[in-house]
Amino acid sequence: MAKSPEEEHPTKAFGWAATDPSGALSPFKFSRRATGEKDVRFKVLYCGICHSDLHMVKNEWGSSTYPLVPGHEIVGIVTEVGSKVEKFKVGDKVGVGCMVGACHSCDSCADDLENYCPKIILTYGATYYDGTTTHGGYSDVMIAEERYVVRFPDNLPLDAGAPLLCAGITVYSPLQHFGFTKPGMHIGVVGLGGLGHVAVKFAKAFGVKVTVISTSPSKKKEATEHLGADSFLVSRDPDQMQAAMGTMDGIIDTVSAVHPLFPLIGLLKSHGKLVMVGAPDRPLELPIFPLLMGRKIVAGSCIGGMKETQEMIDFAGKHNITADVEVISIDYVNTAMERLRKADVRYRFVIDIGNTLKAA
Ligand SMILES: NC(=O)c1ccc[n+]([C@@H]2O[C@H](COP(=O)([O-])OP(=O)(O)OC[C@H]3O[C@@H](n4cnc5c(N)ncnc54)[C@H](O)[C@@H]3O)[C@@H](O)[C@H]2O)c1
Ligand SMILES: [Zn+2]
Numbered sequence: 001m002a003k004s005p006e007e008e009h010p011t012k013a014f015g016w017a018a019t020d021p022s023g024a025l026s027p028f029k030f031s032r033r034a035t036g037e038k039d040v041r042f043k044v045l046y047c048g049i050c051h052s053d054l055h056m057v058k059n060e061w062g063s064s065t066y067p068l069v070p071g072h073e074i075v076g077i078v079t080e081v082g083s084k085v086e087k088f089k090v091g092d093k094v095g096v097g098c099m100v101g102a103c104h105s106c107d108s109c110a111d112d113l114e115n116y117c118p119k120i121i122l123t124y125g126a127t128y129y130d131g132t133t134t135h136g137g138y139s140d141v142m143i144a145e146e147r148y149v150v151r152f153p154d155n156l157p158l159d160a161g162a163p164l165l166c167a168g169i170t171v172y173s174p175l176q177h178f179g180f181t182k183p184g185m186h187i188g189v190v191g192l193g194g195l196g197h198v199a200v201k202f203a204k205a206f207g208v209k210v211t212v213i214s215t216s217p218s219k220k221k222e223a224t225e226h227l228g229a230d231s232f233l234v235s236r237d238p239d240q241m242q243a244a245m246g247t248m249d250g251i252i253d254t255v256s257a258v259h260p261l262f263p264l265i266g267l268l269k270s271h272g273k274l275v276m277v278g279a280p281d282r283p284l285e286l287p288i289f290p291l292l293m294g295r296k297i298v299a300g301s302c303i304g305g306m307k308e309t310q311e312m313i314d315f316a317g318k319h320n321i322t323a324d325v326e327v328i329s330i331d332y333v334n335t336a337m338e339r340l341r342k343a344d345v346r347y348r349f350v351i352d353i354g355n356t357l358k359a360a
Contacts, residue, residue: 005028005030005031005067005133005135006029006030006031007031008031008132009031009032009033009034009132010033011031011032011033011034011141012031012359013029013030013032013135013139013140013141014027014028014029014030014139014140014357014359015027015028015030015071015135015136015138015139015140015357016069016139016330016333017030017066017067017068017069017135017138018057018058018064018066018067018070019066019067019068020066021058021059021064022058023054023057023058024334025057025070025333025334025337028067028069030067030069030135030139032135032141032142032143033130033132033143035080035081035082035143036145037082037083037084037085038084038085038145038146038147039081039082039085039143039144039146040078040080040081040082040085040088040094040143040144040145040146040149041078041079041080041081041142041143042076042077042078042079042141042143042149043076043077043079043140043141043354044075044076044137044139044141044142044353044354044357045075045076045077045158045352045353045354046074046076046158046159046327046350046351046352046353046354047071047073047075047136047137047162047350047353048071048073048162048163048165048166048167048194048323048325048348048349048350048351049070049071049073049336049337049340049348049349049350049351050072050163050166050167050194051194051195051256052072052098052166052279053070053071053072053136053337054337054340054341055256055279055281056068056070056124056125057070057337060281061279061281064125065125065133068124068125069124069135069136069138069139070124070136070138071123071124071136071138071139071351072096072097072098072122072123072124072136072137072165072166073095073097073137073162073163073164073165073167073350074096074097074136074137074142074162074165075093075094075095075158075162075165076094076095076142076158076354077092077093077094078090078091078092078094079141081146082146085146086146087146087149087151088146088149088151092152093154093158094149094150094151094152095149095150095152095161095164095165095313096123096137096142096144096148096149096150096165097123097148097150097165097166097169097303097309098115098122098123098165098166098303099114099115099120099121099122099123099148099306100121100122100123100126100128100134100144100145100148101119101120101121101128101129101145101148102114102117102119102120102121103117103118104117106118106119112305112306112307112308113305114306115302115303115305116305121134122134123136123137124136124137137353138330138333138351139353139357140357140359147306148306150165150306150309150310150313151310151313152313153313153314153316153317153318154317155317155320156313156316156317156320157322159325159327159350159352160322160323160324160325160350161313161316161322161323162323162325162350163194163198163322163323163325163348163350164198164312164313164316164321164322164323165313166303167194167195167198167323167348168198168202168312168313168316168321168323169303169308169309170195170277170301170302170303170304171195171196171198171202171252171254171277172202172304172308172315173301173303173304173308174252174277174301175187175199175202175203175206175252176308177301178273178275178299179250180203180206180208180249180250180252180273181207181208182208183206183207183208184208184209185209185249185250186209186210186211186247186248186249187203187208187209187211187248187249187250187251188210188211188212188213188233188248188250188252188264189203189210189211189213189229189251189252190213190214190235190251190252190253190254190278191213191214191253191255191278192212192214192216192219192223192347193256193343193345193347194345194347194348195254195277195278196212196214196252196254196347197227197323197324197347197348198321198323198347199252200212200223200227200228201228201321202315202316202321203252204227204228204229205315205319205321210228210229210230210231211229211230211231211232211244211248212224212227212229212231212232213233213235213264213267214232214233214235215234215236216234217234219232220232220234222346227324233267235263241263241266241267244267245266245267246266246268246269246294247267247269248267248269248272249268249269249272249273250268250272250273250274250275251264251267251268251272251273251274252275252277253277254277254278255280256278256279256280257278257280258282258283258284259280259284260285261274261284261285261286261287261298262285262287262290265287265290265291265296265298266290268294268296269294270294270295270296271294271295271296271297272294272296272297273296273297273298273299274297274298274299275299275300275301276298276299276300276301277300277302323347323348323350324346324347324348325347325348325349325350326345326346326349326350327350327351327352328349328350328352329351329352329355329356330352330353330356331356336349336351
């Protein structure tokens with residue numbers, strides 16, 4: 001018979017889990033494996049709340065299993081390393097993002113794109129090599145193979161830096177891959193949430209012109225004055241959208257719900273690229289004619305490989321890029337999820353695990 005989450009591994013762990021698709025999180029006792037020779041164990045200090053956590057706790061993508069401990073923007077301090085670990089030592093500041101394993105023998109893995117490995121093992125709610133379920137960072141202790149651990153730049157604060165591990169890499173990777181980094185380019189960012197606001201910061205650091213496209217006129221001042229966007233379009237204002245038609249080389253779309261693509265494709269120049277990173281739970285309508293007229297591309301992108309994740313966070317360290325965060329205690333997590341659903345956060349909740357999660 002399968003052992004209980006509390007008994008399957010030797011190390012006690014404590015976190016908060018969703019136990020059904022209501023998504024409500026509550027205290028949960030489980031366990032973590034012993035530190036293997038290539039493993040890094042760390043005390044979790046902060047964990048960001050990604051909209052994917054919200055999709056997952058509510059089983060909006062239809063793939064969730066319960067109990068589910070979310071969290072894939074995890075940072076902390078190393079407490080133990082296995083005998084064959086080369087890059088980390090006790091006391092180091094580290095992070096783990098969205099994945100903790102892959103096959104390591106396919107073409108994607110060989111290209112440092114573990115994120116596109118068909119056997120990717122996600123940080124939570126997935127089956128690990130040993131057959132047990134993975135659990136995320138809304139918990140006191142984390143363990144991962146060295147390959148999936150990122151070194152955290154010394155100059156970045158752990159709380160505001162945590163969201164880089166998912167939100168950061170998710171926008172950095174397509175900006176790089178699709179060539180949206182050339183000075184003089186005009187890039188749109190749709191949806192000014194966790195991913196979107198970090199996309200603005202990276203794109204500005206690359207030196208491109210950035211326009212935020214949002215349904216909320218109230219975000220204009222902050223986007224242009226605080227985040228550094230060059231301009232702001234209210235997507236529900238047809239006159240503003242019309243005036244910007246055909247002006248963008250690329251768009252990163254971070255919207256978490258179903259929304260019309262027609263106006264966004266219209267914003268692109270010929271050969272422009274609309275890159276979807278938001279993951280709505282239902283299909284979007286794709287109008288074809290505006291794509292044909294201008295040989296435009298619609299693409300997708302999913303997080304980034306481990307090599308690129310380290311590059312991203314080193315770049316963030318060099319340019320002092322962090323997320324704008326509201327740090328909360330673990331007791332507030334259900335309220336935070338509800339506020340995230342209503343887009344009532346500027347711009348990322350981060351749970352102060354180290355100071356507020358106390359084992360029951
Ligand atoms: N591709 C990936 O690798 C990857 C990684 C992380 C997150 N995601 C997905 O990206 C999406 C965004 O994540 P986030 O953490 O930034 O979420 P968020 O809630 O912080 O931001 C989403 C933004 O979309 C806006 N929005 C929501 N519904 C909208 C609508 N109908 N029309 C226009 N705008 C709308 C919100 O106002 C908000 O600004 C989620 O679906 C998440 O699951 C994908
Ligand atoms: Zn995420």
